[in-house]
Amino acid sequence: MKKLKLAALAATAALTLAACNSADGAEETIKIGVNGADEPQWPVIVELAKEDGLNVEIVEFTDYIMPNKALAAGDIDLNAFQTISFFSNFVAESGEDLAPVGTTVFAPLGVYSDKIESLDELKKGDKVAIPNDASTLPRALNLLQEAGVIELSEDFGITGDLDKITSNPLELEFIAMEPQQTARVLPDVAISLINNGVAVQAGFVPAEDAVYFENADSDTIEPYINIIAARADEADKEEYQQIVEYYQDPAVEAAINEEFKGSKFIIRKTAEETVAMFEKMNSYFK
Numbered sequence: 304m305k306k307l308k309l310a311a312l313a314a315t316a317a318l319t320l321a322a323c324n325s326a327d328g329a330e331e332t333i334k335i336g337v338n339g340a341d342e343p344q345w346p347v348i349v350e351l352a353k354e355d356g357l358n359v360e361i362v363e364f365t366d367y368i369m370p371n372k373a374l375a376a377g378d379i380d381l382n383a384f385q386t387i388s389f390f391s392n393f394v395a396e397s398g399e400d401l402a403p404v405g406t407t408v409f410a411p412l413g414v415y416s417d418k419i420e421s422l423d424e425l426k427k428g429d430k431v432a433i434p435n436d437a438s439t440l441p442r443a444l445n446l447l448q449e450a451g452v453i454e455l456s457e458d459f460g461i462t463g464d465l466d467k468i469t470s471n472p473l474e475l476e477f478i479a480m481e482p483q484q485t486a487r488v489l490p491d492v493a494i495s496l497i498n499n500g501v502a503v504q505a506g507f508v509p510a511e512d513a514v515y516f517e518n519a520d521s522d523t524i525e526p527y528i529n530i531i532a533a534r535a536d537e538a539d540k541e542e543y544q545q546i547v548e549y550y551q552d553p554a555v556e557a558a559i560n561e562e563f564k565g566s567k568f569i570i571r572k573t574a575e576e577t578v579a580m581f582e583k584m585n586s587y588f589k
Contacts, residue, residue, distance in 0.1 A: 331358065332358040333357060333358065333359050333380045333381065333542060334360045334362050334379040334380050335360070335361055335379065335383055335531075336364055336369075336379040336381070336382035337362070337370070337382065337384050338363070338364055338365070338367070339363075339384075339503070340361045340363040342503075342562070343558040343561070343562040344555045344558055349361065351549040351552060351554070352545070355545065357545065359546070364384070365483070366483060367385065367389070370385070371385075371390070371393050371397070371399065374399075374534065375400075375401060375534070380543070381532065381533050381546060382532050383529070383531045385529065386528060386529055387406075387525070387527075387528055387529075387577075387580050387581060387584055388461055388584050388587075389436065389437075390532055390581075391585050392436075392437045392438050392588045395585065395589055396437075401534060402534070403530040403531070403532055403533075403538070403578065403580070404530070404533045404574070404577070405531050405546075405547030405550070405572070405577050406529065406531075406547075406551075406571065406572040407529045407530060407531060407550050407569070407570065408529050408559065408567045409524055409527060409528050409529065409568045410498070410499030410509075410527075410567045410568075411509060411510075412446055412496060412498060412516075412527070413499070413513030413517070414446065414447075414450070414495070414497075414513055414514045414515040415496075415497050416489070416493060416495070416514050417489050417490065419493060419494065420514065421514065422450050422494070425475070425494070426493070427473050427474055428473070428474055428475070428476065429473065429476070429492075429493035429494070430476045430478055431475050431476065431496070432480060432488050432492045432494070432495035432496065433477055433479050433485070433496045434479070434480070434497075434498060435479035435480055435482070437462070438526075439482060439496075440464065440465075441459065441460070441461050441463045441464070442461070442527060444463065446496065446515070452473070453470060454468070455469060456468075460587065461526050465477055482497075482501055485498070485501060486502060508564050508566060509563070510563070510564055510565040511566075525580060525583075528570050528580070531543070531546060531547055551571050555569070556569045
């Protein structure tokens with residue numbers, strides 16, 4: 304098992320990659336809030352935008368809350384860090400007028416451990432770390448049910464909680480925590496369910512190092528497709544649709560494949576399909 308290589312997480316700061324002004328002097332800068340400004344797609348996107356006369360600035364955030372708050376406040380123009388279900392839950396809880404612009408990737412959730420190499424090795428009473436946000440916690444429990452570790456109630460869906468576990472034969476102790484902490488606690492638990500981006504920041508190659516991994520070909524991945532979001536009154540801006548097109552460009556896909564070795568997958572959905580996904584997710588979180 305590959306040992307955890309904890310990356311030094313930067314303090315909250317605006318780490319930026321910016322395209323220089325084009326020859327004809329583009330005035331507007333599109334600021335995109337992200338987790339993981341050093342990921343390989345961003346330099347490619349910045350360069351593609353530059354070729355079209357657009358300035359793009361990538362703004363780094365170190366948690367999952369501030370990118371949406373900054374978007375709502377007008378501090379950034381777009382963000383690209385979250386699943387459609389996480390986004391829908393945020394909008395439902397906050398009341399902020401935000402909307403999805405397009406899809407980016409599916410980044411599978413994984414089960415990680417520095418103690419076991421198979422879920423068959425779990426023992427009675429083992430501790431399990433899971434993300435505590437309303438989108439990822441049920442996703443994590445669904446993954447453990449798929450793996451045969453637990454059973455969930457029939458009405459669990461994508462919004463269920465720990466109290467919906469109907470069978471836990473190993474009497475596992477579940478510890479819910481902030482998603483960014485799930486990699487750091489690996490020495491203290493038997494397994495930890497870690498978001499793809501957090502795992503990468505911690506030095507893992509998810510497709511190689513996860514004990515168990517979501518299947519990208521499953522028909523259940525829709526809630527966990529990542530999106531680009533904007534303020535609702537600007538979601539139809541042509542420049543923002545161009546950003547989506549850049550993200551789905553083959554050059555970006557090649558950069559992602561080279562870096563993440565089968566751990567992330569470009570998802571190409573139309574703007575209309577993305578809005579339909581958002582409306583479907585809204586029905587769960589209202």
